[in-house]
Amino acid sequence: MSNLIKGETGEWEVVIGLEIHAQVVSNAKLFSGAATAFGAEPNTQVSFVDAGFPGMLPVINRFCVEQAIKTGLGIEGKVNETSVFDRKNYFYADLPQGYQISQYQQPIVSGGTVQLDMKDGSTRKIGVTRLHLEQDAGKSLHDQHPSQSYIDLNRSGVALMEIVSEPEMRSAEEAGAYIKKLRSILRYLGTCDGNMEEGSLRCDCNVSVRKPGAAFGTRTETKNVNSVRYVMQAIEYEARRQIEVIEGGGEIKQETRLFDPNKGTTRPMRSKEHAHDYRYFPDPDLLPLELDPKWIADLKNGLPELPDARKARYVADYKLTPYDAGVLVAEQETAQFYETVAKGRDPKLAANWVTTELFGALNRTGKAIQDSPVTARALGGLIDLISDGTISGRIAKEVFEAMVETGKEAAAIVEEKGLRQVSDTGAIEKAIDEVMAKNQDKVAEYRAGKDKLLGFFVGQTMKATGGKANPAMLNDLLKKKLAG
Amino acid sequence: MAALTHMTIAEARAALKAKKISSAELTSAHLKAMEETRGLNAFVTETPERAKADAARADAVLAKGEGGSLEGIPLGIKDLFCTEGILTTAGSHILDGFKPPYESTVSAKLWQAGAVMLGKLNMDEFAMGSSNITSHHGPVKNPWRKKGGNAELVPGGSSGGSAAAVAARAVMGATATDTGGSIRQPAAFTGTVGIKPTYGRCSRWGIVAFASSLDQAGPIARTVLDSAIMLQAMSGYDPKDSTSANLPVPNFEAAVERGVKGLKIGIPKEYRLDGAPKEIIDLWEKGIAWLKDAGATTVEISLPHTKYALPVYYVIAPAEASSNLARYDGVRFGLRVPGKTLDEMYENTRAAGFGAEVKRRVLIGTYVLSAGYYDAYYLRAQRVRSLILRDFTEAYRQVDAILTPATPSAAFAIGEKSDDPVAMYLNDVFTVTANLAGLPGISVPGGLNADGLPLGLQVIGRAFDEETVFAVGRALEKAANFTAMPEGLR
Numbered sequence: 010m011s012n013l014i015k016g017e018t019g020e021w022e023v024v025i026g027l028e029i030h031a032q033v034v035s036n037a038k039l040f041s042g043a044a045t046a047f048g049a050e051p052n053t054q055v056s057f058v059d060a061g062f063p064g065m066l067p068v069i070n071r072f073c074v075e076q077a078i079k080t081g082l083g084i085e086g087k088v089n090e091t092s093v094f095d096r097k098n099y100f101y102a103d104l105p106q107g108y109q110i111s112q113y114q115q116p117i118v119s120g121g122t123v124q125l126d127m128k129d130g131s132t133r134k135i136g137v138t139r140l141h142l143e144q145d146a147g148k149s150l151h152d153q154h155p156s157q158s159y160i161d162l163n164r165s166g167v168a169l170m171e172i173v174s175e176p177e178m179r180s181a182e183e184a185g186a187y188i189k190k191l192r193s194i195l196r197y198l199g200t201c202d203g204n205m206e207e208g209s210l211r212c213d214c215n216v217s218v219r220k221p222g223a224a225f226g227t228r229t230e231t232k233n234v235n236s237v238r239y240v241m242q243a244i245e246y247e248a249r250r251q252i253e254v255i256e257g258g259g260e261i262k263q264e265t266r267l268f269d270p271n272k273g274t275t276r277p278m279r280s281k282e283h284a285h286d287y288r289y290f291p292d293p294d295l296l297p298l299e300l301d302p303k304w305i306a307d308l309k310n311g312l313p314e315l316p317d318a319r320k321a322r323y324v325a326d327y328k329l330t331p332y333d334a335g336v337l338v339a340e341q342e343t344a345q346f347y348e349t350v351a352k353g354r355d356p357k358l359a360a361n362w363v364t365t366e367l368f369g370a371l372n373r374t375g376k377a378i379q380d381s382p383v384t385a386r387a388l389g390g391l392i393d394l395i396s397d398g399t400i401s402g403r404i405a406k407e408v409f410e411a412m413v414e415t416g417k418e419a420a421a422i423v424e425e426k427g428l429r430q431v432s433d434t435g436a437i438e439k440a441i442d443e444v445m446a447k448n449q450d451k452v453a454e455y456r457a458g459k460d461k462l463l464g465f466f467v468g469q470t471m472k473a474t475g476g477k478a479n480p481a482m483l484n485d486l487l488k489k490k491l492a493g
Numbered sequence: 494m495a496a497l498t499h500m501t502i503a504e505a506r507a508a509l510k511a512k513k514i515s516s517a518e519l520t521s522a523h524l525k526a527m528e529e530t531r532g533l534n535a536f537v538t539e540t541p542e543r544a545k546a547d548a549a550r551a552d553a554v555l556a557k558g559e560g561g562s563l564e565g566i567p568l569g570i571k572d573l574f575c576t577e578g579i580l581t582t583a584g585s586h587i588l589d590g591f592k593p594p595y596e597s598t599v600s601a602k603l604w605q606a607g608a609v610m611l612g613k614l615n616m617d618e619f620a621m622g623s624s625n626i627t628s629h630h631g632p633v634k635n636p637w638r639k640k641g642g643n644a645e646l647v648p649g650g651s652s653g654g655s656a657a658a659v660a661a662r663a664v665m666g667a668t669a670t671d672t673g674g675s676i677r678q679p680a681a682f683t684g685t686v687g688i689k690p691t692y693g694r695c696s697r698w699g700i701v702a703f704a705s706s707l708d709q710a711g712p713i714a715r716t717v718l719d720s721a722i723m724l725q726a727m728s729g730y731d732p733k734d735s736t737s738a739n740l741p742v743p744n745f746e747a748a749v750e751r752g753v754k755g756l757k758i759g760i761p762k763e764y765r766l767d768g769a770p771k772e773i774i775d776l777w778e779k780g781i782a783w784l785k786d787a788g789a790t791t792v793e794i795s796l797p798h799t800k801y802a803l804p805v806y807y808v809i810a811p812a813e814a815s816s817n818l819a820r821y822d823g824v825r826f827g828l829r830v831p832g833k834t835l836d837e838m839y840e841n842t843r844a845a846g847f848g849a850e851v852k853r854r855v856l857i858g859t860y861v862l863s864a865g866y867y868d869a870y871y872l873r874a875q876r877v878r879s880l881i882l883r884d885f886t887e888a889y890r891q892v893d894a895i896l897t898p899a900t901p902s903a904a905f906a907i908g909e910k911s912d913d914p915v916a917m918y919l920n921d922v923f924t925v926t927a928n929l930a931g932l933p934g935i936s937v938p939g940g941l942n943a944d945g946l947p948l949g950l951q952v953i954g955r956a957f958d959e960e961t962v963f964a965v966g967r968a969l970e971k972a973a974n975f976t977a978m979p980e981g982l983r
Contacts (some may be wrong), residue, residue, distance in 0.1 A: 057595060061820040063588070064575045064597060064699040066734050096816050098862070102835055107819020158835075160824070288862035290871060293705035293813055295735050 012180040013221065016252045021218045023248040024225055025184050026176035027240075028213040029191060030169045031201035032145070033076045039144045039168035040067030040110060047207050051150075051161035059147075059166040061105030066294050069094075073168040074298065075308065076200040077117050077142050080170055082309050083198045084137050084191070086121030090302060092141075094295045098288040103147035103160050111171075113289045116141035117298065123174070123194070124317050125186040126335040135187055136175035145169050170201065176215065176225065181241040181248075188212060188237050193316045193339050205235045212240050216247040218255070226251070227261040231275050234268045243268040247275050319344055327356035336364055342378045349385035354392050362388060366406065370413045383412045391419035399423065400430050401480055432479040434486065440473040441466075441483075441490050455491055466491065497522035498662040499982075502566055502719040505665060509555055509565045516555065516565025520548035520609050523567040526663045527611060533634045533648075535658040537572045538580045539612040547609040554607065562726050564607030569664035571655050572613040573620055574600045574710075575699040583701040584618040584628040584651075587846025588827045597699025598734070599668060599710045599727045606726040611664050615654030618848045619818065620675055620703040623920035625653025626911055627850040635683060635904050636661040636979035640945035646904040649679030649920070655713045656683040662982055666714035666723050670700060672707045673806050674900075674924025677936035680713050681899035681949025684938045684977060686720045686966070687713040689924075691957045692931035693738035694724075696731030702817040704810035705736070707928040717937060717967045721745040724959065740957060748960035753968045754788030756961065759892035763799040764923060766901065772942045773898045780896055780939055780950045783972035784965065792892055796884040799926060801877045806925045807918060808861050808874035814851075815858025821846060853914065882930040889955050894965045897923050899936040899949030923951060933959045935966040938975040947977065 013020040038045055041058035058065040081088045095113040121137030147165035151158050172191065178184045192210060195201035203210050212235070217228035229251070231243045251261050265284075266275040291297075314322075316338045323334035337360060338344045346367075351359035367388060371378060383391075391409060394400045400408060400423055411422045423429055431437060444466060445452050455462040466487050471478055497519050500508070508514045524541050544567060551565035575581050575593035582588040596604075604610070617627040624647035625633040633653040635646040637660070648657040652669030656679035659667050669676040671689035680687030688711045695710040702708060712723035728742040760781060765774065781791050823829035823842030830841035847855070861870035888895065901922055910916045927934035933956070936949040950969055954962035 060825055062595075062826065063581070063583070063591070063593070063701040063820070064595075064697075066698050068733060068735050098816050098819060100819065100822065100836075100839055102822075102824050105820060105825060107822060108816050286864045288816070288859065288864075288867075290812060290816070290862055290867070293736075294702075 012183070014218075014248055014252060017256050020221060021248070021252050022221045023179060023181075023244065024176050024217045024219060024228070025178035025180075025244055026215040026228075027174045027178070027184060027187060028215070029172045029188065030211045030213075031080075031172060031195055031203070032209040033073050033168035033170055034200055034202055035070065035073050035076060035168055037070055037072070038166040039070055039073050039142065041166050043166065045167050047209075049163055051159070051163060053163065055162040055165065059105065059162055061107070067110060067292070069295065069298065070168065073142065074117070074300070076168075077140065077170055078300065078305055078308050079198050079312065080172075080195065080200045081118030081121065081140050082305075082312055083194050083200075083315055084121035084123060084140070084172070086118040086137060086140060088118055088300065088305050089115065090300045090305075091115065092117040092298045094142075094292045094298065095289045096292045099285045101146065101149075102158060103149045103162070103165065105147065105162065105165060109144055109146060110292055110295070111143035112141035115297075123187055123190050125183055125190055126320070126331070127182070127186060128332070130331040132331075133183065135177045135183070138173045138175055140170055140172045143169050143171055176217075181244040184214065184244055185237045185241045188240060189339065190316065197313055197315050197341050205237070208235060211235055214240055214243050214247070216244055216251070217261070218248055218251045226255075227263050229261065229264055229266050229275075231266045231268050232278065239268055239270055242273045243275055246273060250275070327351065327360070329357065329360050333360050333364055340378070346378050346381070346385045350389050350392065352389070354389060355396065358392055358395070359389075362392060366409050370409075374413070382416055383409070387412060387418055394419050394423060398430060398432060398479065400428055401477075403480075404428050404430065404476060428477060430479050431474050431477045432482060434482065437470070437474065437478050437483055437486050438490070440470050440478065441487055444469045444473055445490065452491065456493065463487070463491070498526045500665070501716050502563070502665050502714060502722050503716070505566060506563070506722070510560070512555070516548040516551040516609060517545070519565060520544050520567045520611075523611055523664060526661070527658075530636070530658070530661045530663045533636060533657050533661055534631050535615055535633050535654040535661065535663060536569070536612045537582060537584070537615050537630050537654070540579060540610055543579070544609050544611050547604075551607050551609060561606035562722060563603060565609060566607070566665050567609040567611050568603060568723075569611050569614045569655060569658045569667040570600055571652055571668050571670060572616050573670050573701045574668055575701065576600055576610070576613065579613065581613065581701070582629070583620070584616040584630060585821075585846065585848070585851070586629040586828060587821045587842070591827045593699070595699060598696035598731045599700065601699075602726055602729065603668070603723075608726070614652075614658055614667055617651035617653065617675075618851050619701065619814070620651040620670055620672055620708075621814070621850050621854055622650040623674065623678055623917055624905070624907070624911070625650040625679075626907060627848050629848060632907050633657050634907070636981065637683065637904060637946055638980060642944070644906045646946070647682065647907050649682035649900075649904065651675040652679050652687070652713060656680055656685055656687070659683070659685045659713050659715060660979060666712055666719055668710060668727070669713045670703075670708055670710050671924075671928065672703050672709075672810060673928050674921040676711045676713060677899050677924045677934055677949065677951060678920055680936040681938070681947065682904040684947030684975065684979075685713050685715055686717050686935065686937055686970070687711065688720050688724055688935040688959065688962065688966075689927060689933065690724055690728065690959050691738070691933045692928075693736055694728050694742075694933070694957070694959070696729070696734040696737045698731055698733040704813040705817060706813060707806075707810055709928070717935070717963055717970045718746065718749050720935070721749050721963050738957065743960050745959060745963055749963045749967045751960065751964040752788065753784055753965055756789040756894065756965065757892040758784050758789050758791045758965065759794035759888050759895040760791050761794050761796045761799065761888070761895060761897060763796050764897045766922065769898075769901060772903075772948065773901060776939045776948050776950065777896070777898050780969055783969055784896065787968040787972065789965075789968070791896070794888045794892060794895070796881075796888060796926070798877060798880045798884050802881055802926045802929055803918060803922055805874045805877045805881065806921065806929060807857070808870050809878065809929075811854040811858030812862050812871050813858070815855045815862065818847075818851065818855055850914070878929050881926060885926075885930045885932060885953075893955070894961050895953040896965070897951045897953065899923060899951040903942050903944065903946035903948055927953050932956055933962050935962050937966045937969045937973070939969065939973050940975065941977055947975070
């Protein structure tokens with residue numbers, strides 16, 4: 010599949026690097042004991058440290074460091090035993106200290122890999138440059154007063170992991186797959202809830218275009234895009250915009266841009282000339298972060314099975330297609346649901362039911378798999394009824410719908426509605442005889458060589474049995490009878 | 494018994510314990526002295542009501558035969574320490590009206606030890622200065638005058654209010670802070686004792702930051718023993734300060750009378766500055782002789798990177814300050830001067846709120862951290878700083894402590910040197926190395942110069958070896974037998 014974009018002067022390649030800001034799952038902030046819950050009343054989760062009061066000092070939260078180490082290990086990065094916190098200096102009303110504590114030259118994690126699962130089942134590895142810890146700023150509210158801005162410092166000091174990819178993605182689709190996989194890893198690890206709507210995961214998109222094989226073009230950075238779809242839109246738009254500018258004889262300016270989700274476009278925020286000089290320097294209030302290698306090793310041993318490993322296991326053990334396996338492992342809850350369904354059953358049949366009927370039902374009802382109206386055990390019960398011949402696959406779909414609606418067990422619905430499959434030769438033969446008697450002209454035509462009419466007879470007989478006839482038996486018996 | 498305000502902390506403590514005096518008496522004598530010496534402008538805020546309440550509480554404790562190491566002792570607090578509910582300005586207009594909702598760790602420890610709070614002491618704005626003339630609250634005057642002269646002299650800085658109040662017997666002791674010499678230089682200028690402990694010995698939590706990697710709290714008092722008693726109470730690990738040292742605090746008081754017999758004292762040849770006044774060199778020689786008489790041996794040592802210390806300091810300290818002072822933006826506390834935009838409000842507030850010296854250092858600091866200059870200034874300064882530390886580490890292989898003059902001159906007149914910032918910066922030439930290397934240093938009065946003004950000697954010790962610093966300081970104190978007092982107090 011070609012990722013190239015066709016322009017007036019030929020084909021262009023898009024070069025994408027992503028910077029993800031992932032809010033660390035932690036009850037307390039990175040350098041203060043204040044709480045971090047989302048949606049609290051403004052300025053109720055603020056310590057004097059977070060508000061930048063005189064004489065207040067930051068103290069690193071060990072748990073946030075642990076979360077960053079786990080994430081680093083989860084993306085196969087190198088956890089650095091020594092890292093340094095720096096101050097990134099700039100003035101803004103929601104940045105109380107006048108600087109953000111971040112990591113600049115010595116991040117806690119160097120390198121890493123995220124494996125993309127593409128729609129066609131192929132995979133592609135994208136390099137991660139680094140992961141570092143930093144504190145979030147507060148929030149400016151400009152719509153609360155006609156002439157003044159309000160500041161909410163609840164978010165000030167909340168721990169973020171900035172995860173920077175190599176510029177190795179070549180399409181919006183790959184960028185989307187990257188975020189999805191990274192989010193999946195973070196959720197598996199429990200280090201970030203990945204909730205983009207609440208801003209727990211935000212993405213800055215670095216995009217440039219070039220003719221295939223040429224040197225990198227000038228990039229732009231589109232800031233704070235907050236959904237996978239928007240990221241893909243922003244990249245598509247930005248790539249086409251850049252191609253148009255270049256093909257129109259213009260030049261790309263290195264600048265920071267904003268994404269407009271209503272229009273699906275990007276617009277300039279500030280150019281390089283107006284870029285801040287952040288005057289980074291090591292924060293003298295904090296000693297270098299020294300990590301005990303044994304701690305790192307212990308955390309490594311305690312890591313859960315991550316999506317890539319789980320996917321490989323599904324392909325190897327359950328013989329699933331890489332695509333289905335990828336879909337099933339993306340969310341831990343889905344994978345757990347699936348494994349419960351598949352246990353002791355045909356894993357492929359289980360996969361089909363989960364990815365088609367169950368996902369369809371969840372989509373329709375707008376529910377998450379954790380709140381699925383059909384539990385994993387109940388779905389397993391339905392599959393058991395198919396496997397032991399109690400019902401046919403076709404009837405099973407009807408039963409499943411009833412399960413979604415009523416929450417009842419499959420067996421109960423089958424009994425209630427009398428949907429048990431008819432596997433009794435005599436009963437089926439009786440139905441066939443009746444159908445043939447009613448349609449003697451068609452019988453004659455069939456016998457004269459019009460084989461296609463078999464479908465008609467199958468349909469009629471099935472209808473006569475209320476759809477309950479065992480399809481294989483019905484087929485066999487019908488062929489014999491029609492043959493005369 | 495000496496007049497209450499002329500007692501040392503050690504004497505007063507014994508008298509309180511023996512119930513010969515009450516804290517109420519001691520405190521009211523000091524409140525009176527505070528009023529009588531208002532002309533010095535040593536206090537930004539007087540807290541007489543609080544003082545009386547503290548004294549009453551201390552007397553009740555003492556009556557039960559209990560009490561901490563400073564029970565009932567009236568002290569002053571440098572205005573850089575946040576004191577809960579009490580105006581804390583750091584000598585700056587920009588902190589107008591700021592009453593912290595918290596108490597600094599160091600001052601809290603003093604209250605825990607039973608001390609009585611007399612008020613908040615004047616200082617150079619944000620501790621930036623060597624003469625106390627940069628304070629928004631006006632200059633502090635040194636209680637000392639030149640023999641036969643009438644010119645008002647500076648008390649040194651930045652802890653000028655602390656030093657002046659201690660010298661004027663308005664407080665028994667005071668907290669101070671030292672980033673480049675701000676405890677030791679004013680102590681030397683006022684005939685008092687000031688110790689800057691090892692970086693990390695006292696918590697910086699709740700102290701308005703100037704230059705975080707250099708700032709360290711310490712006491713100014715009238716004797717070495719008193720300074721040891723105070724430092725004892727101020728020291729200790731604080732989990733709220735990541736740079737605070739998690740080490741036990743030795744018994745400083747017990748170390749004071751340890752003696753110097755067998756100690757090797759280093760005399761750094763690089764401190765013999767060209768053009769140093771003879772009186773400074775003479776006092777230094779005297780100090781060497783005193784320590785030898787007391788049983789120490791002296792060794793000439795070399796601290797080859799000394800000459801870079803001041804330039805390094807005036808890169809690193811402003812760099813950190815430029816960032817530490819960014820929070821004074823008018824948004825959340827202190828002064829706000831409105832503007833049409835956010836940037837304009839910042840500009841108006843900071844233009845009005847900061848004095849000239851603070852602005853100068855913020856500008857220097859911003860410059861040396863800027864893209865394209867960081868490597869040439871900040872990074873290079875940090876490298877030289879580690880060489881300065883290495884000089885000391887090498888020296889301490891062969892010596893136990895180092896003796897130097899505390900300042901290159903005695904106190905000078907208010908207004909002198911104030912048009913030449915670089916001349917002013919030279920005040921710190923002997924003290925700044927201890928900050929860069931994080932080492933403990935004490936200034937002890939060594940005598941008077943020909944003008945009748947006090948001069949100080951400095952002892953610099955190994956990291957976390959304040960005990961030896963106190964012992965050597967005490968030996969100098971004994972030999973110098975400094976009993977002189979400012980004229981008005983005699």
